[in-house]
Amino acid sequence: MNLLITSKEQILQELTDIDIFLNITMSENAEEAVLRGNDLAVYVARTGKLLADSKYWLNKARNSEVLETLRETAKNAKATAKAVNALVDSICREEQYLVDWCDRCNRTATHQLSWCVTIISKAKEEMKLGRLVPQNSR
Structure with missing residues (x-):
């Protein structure tokens, strides 16, 4: 593939x-x-x-x-699973940041x-x- x-x-x-672009404030102008x-x-x-691509890089780094x-x-040093996961998360922090930022931009653009x-x-x-207002009442 x-x-x-x-x-x-x-x-x-x-x-x-x-x-x-997302940080530009828009007016209420329809055009x-x-x-x-x-x-x-x-x-x-x-x-x-x-977002999908950044998750690819995160998964690649984690694996x-x-x-x-x-x-x-x-594990051999008897570290807890929580400690091991925290260490892995720390090492993959840049990839996780890209995932989080992509997700935030996607949601912001959607909103x-x-x-x-x-x-x-x-x-x-x-x-x-x-158009419904009669001409005489203006």
């Missing part, structure tokens, strides 16, 4: 760019919501892929030969996309109500 896994460096760069929503839809998809040797050594839909729906409703 030919996997197209994004490198950890590329994941970090893309998340930095996406995070900058802006449409444009931003188009970008957010792409970012939801991309961060989902980056490396070095960590397996470390687990065995710790912002929902907000765009709300703004667009509000504008549609206001337009509909504007």
